[in-house]
Amino acid sequence: MKLSAALLAPVVVAACALTACGDDGGSTVDYAPAPTITDATTMPSSEGAVAGANEIVISGFAYTVPATVAPGAQVTIRNTDTAEHTVTADTGGAFDVEIEGGETATLTVPPTPGTYPFHCTYHPNMHGDLTVG
Numbered sequence: 001m002k003l004s005a006a007l008l009a010p011v012v013v014a015a016c017a018l019t020a021c022g023d024d025g026g027s028t029v030d031y032a033p034a035p036t037i038t039d040a041t042t043m044p045s046s047e048g049a050v051a052g053a054n055e056i057v058i059s060g061f062a063y064t065v066p067a068t069v070a071p072g073a074q075v076t077i078r079n080t081d082t083a084e085h086t087v088t089a090d091t092g093g094a095f096d097v098e099i100e101g102g103e104t105a106t107l108t109v110p111p112t113p114g115t116y117p118f119h120c121t122y123h124p125n126m127h128g129d130l131t132v133g
């Protein structure tokens with residue numbers, strides 16, 4: 001009995017190792033080819049502007065806002081969602097821009113430095129802060 005158990009154990013281990021080897025060998029990782037960028041909208045902006053610095057991106061019902069924007073600057077709002085959104089100042093009517101799904105729009109930054117909380121009129125749970133300075 002002792003002998004057979006001792007003999008069996010290495011066999012089981014070896015069988016498992018072989019099986020595992022076979023399975024792993026069969027499931028090769030598929031490396032996707034590098035994506036080809038064909039979208040014209042990804043072209044860099046001209047006029048020496050720093051790419052992305054003056055851009056608000058709306059994606060997944062959330063805003064991505066630059067750390068600060070210059071007073072009076074023109075900020076591009078890019079809506080990557082299919083839903084329509086707005087960038088609307090919470091108070092004072094400093095700005096109110098509507099952006100169709102998949103479109104871009106331009107927001108003119110208020111001339112007065114400060115932090116301007118804003119929201120989306122369609123989705124009141126969407127909030128952001130525009131810091132002008």
Ligand SMILES: [Cu+2]
Nearest residue numbers: 085120122123
């Ligand atoms: Cu919205």
